[in-house]
Amino acid sequence: MILLRQMRRNAVRVEGEKSSALDLARGRLVFMSTLFALVYMMLLVRAFDLTILQRHDAGEGLGHIYEASGAADDGRRADIVDRNGVLLATTLKTSSLYADSHLISDPKTASKALVKIFPDLSYGDVLQKLQSGKRFVWIRRGLSPEQSEAVLKIGEPGLNFQTEYKRFYPQESEVAHLVGYTDIDNQGLAGIERGFDNMLAHGENIRLTLDNRLQHVLRREVKKAVNDFEGLGGAGVIMDVTNGEILAGVSWPDFNPHQIGQAKDRQIFNRLTLGAYELGSVFKIFSTAAFFENKDVPVNVSFDAREPIKAGRFTIHDYHAEKRVLTAPEVFMYSSNIGSAMMGQAVGSKALKDFYKDLGLLDPLDFEVREVARPLIPEPWREVNTLTAAFGHGIATTPLQLVAGVSSIVNGGYLVKPHLVLDENAGGKPSQDLRVVKAQTAQRMRQLLRLVVTDGTGSKADVKGYRVGGKTGTAEKIVNGRYDSKKKISSFVGVFPMDAPRYVVFIMVDEPKGQKRTWGYATGGWVAAPAVARVITSMAAILGIPPAAEDAPENHFGEGLKQYISAPKKQGAKH
Amino acid sequence: MKHLRPATFVIFAVVCLSGVMLLYTSQSVQNAQDRQAALESSIAREQEKIRMLRAEWEYLNRPERLETLAKEFLDMMPPDSEYFVESEDVPSIQEETADVQIEKAPQVEPAVYTPIVKPTAKPPVPVQKAPPAPPKKIPEKITEPSKPAKNFQDLLDNLGAPAQGEGSP
Incomplete structure (x- = not known):
């Protein structure tokens, strides 16, 4: 700046006749100096900006750091x-x-x-x-x-x-x-x-279709049933029979997903979808349905269950033999193996196999959780396999498949596909695409299932006012190629309300041990049925399902079948 | 100085003015951007906090925990099908209680509104008011009865435990 001013002063001094030439030079100098002045002003302003106006930026630097790390939120x-x-x-x-x-x-x-x-x-x-x-x-x-x-x-x-x-x-x-x-x-x-x-x-x-509250109830009861009977483990599921939505699904023992490294294999194993079990008498639901579906017979058709059936090397006994001629409702409520085997025989190998296949019992379940087991079916399927498959032996399926099959029958005969992801567009409306049994068969099965609870082996599953129906199952486990009568799989599949089925509740306990207070029994009726009753009681309260009034006609559902029962209701253990 | 005509000064002034305005505008834009960035990051932080709190809320509301706490601290029991009441039964209950209140209401009034000059006898006891229920014994410290007391922060600490151990770079 000083230099410029001196230059200007010098320029004035030399002013004279040659002013016109100097004027030009002076003009250029003024132009140049103005330019410099502007540049310096800009620098000055910028310096002011940086030091005075933006000095608070340092404190806000944190914000930028957070923003940068927050950008990963998308991932x-x-x-x-x-x-x-x-x-x-x-x-x-x-x-x-x-x-x-x-x-x-x-x-x-x-x-x-x-x-x-x-x-x-x-x-x-x-x-x-x-x-x-x-x-x-x-x-x-x-x-x-x-x-x-x-x-x-x-x-x-x-x-x-x-x-x-x-x-x-x-x-x-x-x-x-x-x-x-x-x-x-x-x-x-x-x-x-x-x-x-x-x-x-x-x-x-x-x-998901799960309901956290029901999940807790089911888990609590499965856990209690396993602990009460000193079982190895258990499984349970609650499903909506109309559309296959799984409301709760439990495999016990379970694990903490936060510490997966510490979990043992038996905890991680999902018994519900990955365990294939011979589930025993609950399969009589399917063979009985197949029988009524294929044979045009009255409901009181009778079977001679006096003698065990001999089929090849095998002899089929009844667990608690009635040793008399039984009507179909009696076969079902007393869970007679002989009677069910006869039903299977009457249906025939091919028809029974086809029926099981239609219900999805012979193929791995198509399910959102990929850990699903392939059912174990006899290969080749002989005559004797038809007899044993009729009461749930020699064929092993996952519990979830069984529940899906039962749902498909009791909901009026429409095939349901169990699923876990909520289809919000469906709005919970029943799927009615594929019929597996006639409406009449479905109605008969509902009555038979109710009969099991009112008069048969599943009496401990009854909940007043909720018209529970169901079927017990007690299967012997195969140990070293032989059925071991000490090691059982005890289960109960319950459906309610039986006059218009909505929910199915299944509980299974692996290797329950008989207890003093159950007189040594560890059958489905003793182990799983009471647990199912407790689940239904809690469920009704959580979902706000009112019970039927004492004098309501619904309470008498299925009583028409009682005329075909000759023996009075027996107290005690059955399977 | 014929080269510095008045117009030059005017232009110069306009240039300066627009320079100042530009500076001002750029300043305000920058301030606004800074504020936006600060707000966005604080929103992100709040959202993260909400997430964390929601997770904690769900963790504390586990049905299992609520059930244990309810058993311990509340005088309630799980409902049973026996306790359902038909809706038409409900009005009759109301009528009954209404009768009781009408009968006893007059006795109550003096005790409430007139100042008692000479307490001749015991003032009438207000019937409407139920005797205050004995306050439920509240434990001094609410300890979670379930298993070892696990707190959400501890859980998070375990969750956040990175794979590397101490000392590894």
């Missing part, structure tokens, strides 16, 4: 919720604080500040860590957003965060088998997490 794995929107699985951002002690400039100040933020840490420990000389030492895991911010404000370059997305299951082990779990990289390894891995990874939330 977050989506939530899984139950039908009422209760969270079953979600992803949380966890940040963990670690220190690089080489970069810590002032360990004492930093330690003091850290202890102020985390009162549960001790000053000595933190100071020791910051002075340890290690390049990596954890200070604190699982920080809240406020805590991270406070740590950033300390301004210590040696304190760093490791931010991670962690899968969190608020219900812990309650729905562990169906929801599944993920690995450390948040990739689905089991259950819905595996079946819908891609969708979840792309941030699409999934709503």
Whole structure:
């Protein structure tokens, strides 16, 4: 500037006759100096801007850091919720604080500040860590957003965060088998997490048909039944018979999905879909339905159950033999193996096999959870297999398949496909595409199932006012190629309300042991039926299902069959 | 100085003015952007907090936990089909209780409205008011009865445990 002014002064001094030439030069000089002046002004203004106007930016730098880390939100794995929107699985951002002690400039100040933020840490420990000389030492895991911010404000370059997305299951082990779990990289390894891995990874939330409250009730009762009878394990399912929505599904023992590494194989094993069991007498629902579907006979047709049936090397006995001629309702309510085998024989191998196939009992279940077992069916299927398959032996299916089959019969004869993901467009309307049995057969089966509970082996499943129907099942397990009468699978499949079936509840216990208070019995009627009754009682309260009034006609559903029963109701154990 | 005509000064002034305005505008834009960024990050933080709180809420509302707590602290029992009441039975119950109240109401009034000058006898006892129920004994410290007391923060700590151990870079 000074230089310019001097130049201008000099220029004035030489002013004279040659002014015209000098004028031009002066004009150029003025132009140049104006230009310089403008540039300096701009610099001045910019300096003012940076030092005065934008000085508060340093404090807002934190905001940018958060924004940068928040940008990864798009990659977050989506939530899984139950039908009422209760969270079953979600992803949380966890940040963990670690220190690089080489970069810590002032360990004492930093330690003091850290202890102020985390009162549960001790000053000595933190100071020791910051002075340890290690390049990596954890200070604190699982920080809240406020805590991270406070740590950033300390301004210590040696304190760093490791931010991670962690899968969190608020219900812990309650729905562990169906929801599944993920690995450390948040990739689905089991259950819905595996079946819908891609969708979840792309941030699409999934709503399941499960009801968290019913899940709890079912799990509580399965657990109680297994514990009361010292069983190895158990399984249970609640399903809507009209559309196949699974409201609850339990496999016991279960595991904590947060600590999958500590879970044992028997905990992770999903008995509901991956376990194929010979389920025994509950299969009589299918053989009886097949019988009435294929044979145009009155409901009181009778069978001679006086003598065991001999088929090849096998002899078919009754567990509690009535040793007389039984009508069809009696065969069903007393769960006579001989009678059911005769029904199977009457239907014939091909027709029975076809019927089972139609119900989906012979193929692996097409299901959203990919851990499904292939049913074990006799190969080749001989005559004797027809007889045993009629009462649920020599053929092993998953519990879920059985429940689906029962639903398809009692709902009026329409095939249902069990599913776990809520179809919000369907609006819970029944699926009526494929008929498997006639309406008349369905109605007869409903009456027979009710009879089992009012007068037969399933009396402990009755809940006043709810017209429960069902069938007990007690199958012997095969140990070293032989049926072992000590090791059983005891189950009960219950349906209610029987006059217009809506829900099916199934509970199974693996190897229950007879107890003193059950007089040593560990049959389906003793083990699973009372558990099903307790589930139905709780369910009714949760879903607000009113019981039928005492004098309501619904309470007398199925009583027409009682005329075909010759013996009075017997108290005691049956299977 | 014939090169510095008045028009030059005017132009110069306009340039300066527009420069100042440009600066001002750019300043306000920058401020607005900063505020936006700050708000966005605080929204993101709040959303993360909401997520965390929702997870905690669901964790604390596990039916299993609620059931245990209810058993411990409430005098309630699970409903049974016996307790369902038909809706037409309900009005009759109301009528009965209404009768009781009408009968006893007059006795109550003096006790409430007139100041008692000479307490000759015991003032009539207000019938309407039920004797205050003995307050339910509230345990001094609500300890979760279920298993080892697990708190949400501890759970998160375990969840956030990264794979590396201490000392590894």
